Amino acid sequence: MMRRHVLMMAVALMAGAPAHAAVEAAGPAAPPVQAAVVEWNAEVLKRDPAWFASAEARAVADTVLKYQSAEGGWPKNMSLAVAPTGQIPAAATNTIDNQATTVPLAYLARVISANPGAEGAAWRAAFDKGLDWLLAAQYPNGGWPQFYPLRGGYYDRITFNDDAMVRVLNLLREVESGRAPYAFVDAGRRERARAATARGLDVILKTQIREDGVLTVWCAQHDETTLTPAWARRFEPPSYSGGESVGIVRYLMSLPDPSPDVIAAIEGAVAWFRAKAITGIRVENFVDAEGQRDRRVVADASAGPLWARFYDLETGRPVFMGRESVARDSLAGIERERRAGYSYYVDAPAKLLETDYPAWRRRIGRPV
Template sequence: MISHSWLAAAAALALSSTVAPPALAADAPVAWNAAVLTRAADWYASPDARRIADSVLSHQSREGGWPKNTPLTDPARRGADPGLANTFDNQATTLPMAFLARVTTATGDPAYAAAFQRGLDYTLAAQYPNGGWPQYYPLRGGYHDHVTFNDDAMIRILDLLQDIAAGSEPYGFVDPAQRARAAAAVSRGIDVILESQVRQNGVLTAWCAQHDAVTLAAAWARKFEPPSLSGSESVAIVRFLMSIDNPSPEVVLAIDGALAWFERSAIRDVRLETYTNAEGQPDRRLISAPGADPLWARFYDLKTNSPIFMGRDSVAHDDLADIERERRMGYTYIGTWPSVLLRKR
């Protein structure tokens, strides 16, 4: 029998992911973000929910996807560029599908069920044969075509498909054949996660935020997002692997390797401080703080495991202070992401 120190943490994480947050009051303002999934079950049959669902339908592309960074509570503008849709970035497509599933369950309206099904067909069609998902589909070229863990895009897809495959509420209306398709896609997704995990001298470590769609090598995204080991995106990957019932020995090894890498890669005795610089501008810096809670860099060198701080000039630095202030304030280079996985080990 396998015995691992992370099993208790996995159980706690699974419980926290299945227990719904407190439901919002029926008269609480509605904004298009993850909070639209936290309403009381009967709210999804309300006129307000149906109005929003109709608006969500107006934004669905002919391929079946949805745009990012768009308030789907407002109807699509006439003449809106359909090319802005069709992405999984920033909760696009997965969040609309999860919302429509709740309205479908509450109302039984076939229009919402059909839109959800189109979204599911789109999501399954976007999966690469190796099991990964690009950021955009149809493909656009460039880094958008990489297998995209960045900002947890692929893990959100897998979480959604895993719930659909299980027939968990609110996905009980999905028929068995579609649930089987979702389950097969999740299985392929797990395969590509295991295959893309970076090894250093044969030792399993973590993942890059994006991997080449063919070779699965760590790959560039934007100019300040280099091929590297991710102290951020790797956390959601491990959480997903921990959610798998009866994990295979390969999944167990992947989790153990990543958790050990998080332990080795912690940045200790420093604290991230926001302050006002000599020009009167808000800025960030790392300062000495013995005994402070550990931090992790978003990017680590693939060979040395040294933290990387990179601005728009694509030059790697070992100090946050060496990149431009605009990036220091406009991007998260360092954080506490793995702490939730490690504190219960």
């Protein structure tokens, strides 16, 4: 589902030039103007606020608008800073997967905030349309599907995978706050965002898996009706998630005034992570005798803890699954293509346990 591409583009700096056009030289003897390189992913949002007032940032915003669908969402796995050269594939658009829609909305908000005035009318209209799409996509129970309008199959599941729903909730919390760069959002939409985040929190608490009544973690996707752990792709089974659950816990820890239910959810997940840590191994990338990229697990007493991406719902043990959807008990048991192309082990829970959790305990006034 998630392949974190770093997508690069050249934005023409001359006024009025389309984003994909070559920059003309100033004269016969003048060298060509060097185009700036803009990276299209969530990192672009961390640029200095002053940059969003620049001609370069405004040109990128104009290009972002060209990718918005008639429904209001944006596509995934495309650099929205490069002008489209053909029709945008319908199968890729109207999604929250792989930072789609949330990053375009956050980017437009920064450009709108940095460029007040009539020139931002088109950006504002696109932002409002995109936010309306995001709010309409939410299920009444609080979850978000991967795509909207719904298209069937695992795309309709409540999607925690790759932090998709967490990114939506973080965006909506910023919108509802009314603080920069979202101060321009009208009161009605801010209130709808507030209600949506409340429903989102509710479904997070309801989908947390209980084992003999004890709170544990979450699956990467949950059924949109029953809220039970659900299949995603053929190699992503219903399971305890050692990966996506980290983002959910961090979101819960970010809430300013956690309720007893939120505190219990965090404590239950932390206890599960502690119990499921795997020590004494590391995952090694290598090239096999045929020149193919591969991965293997090797013993290493000095290695930091790891967690499996999937833990079996019945046994609680790590499970590895390739495209044939057969559960294996080791990484070596699945095909090379999946071993090398997908992360079956993660280390993100380590920072959660060592740094984030103690800081959260101190913040809410509890002993570490």
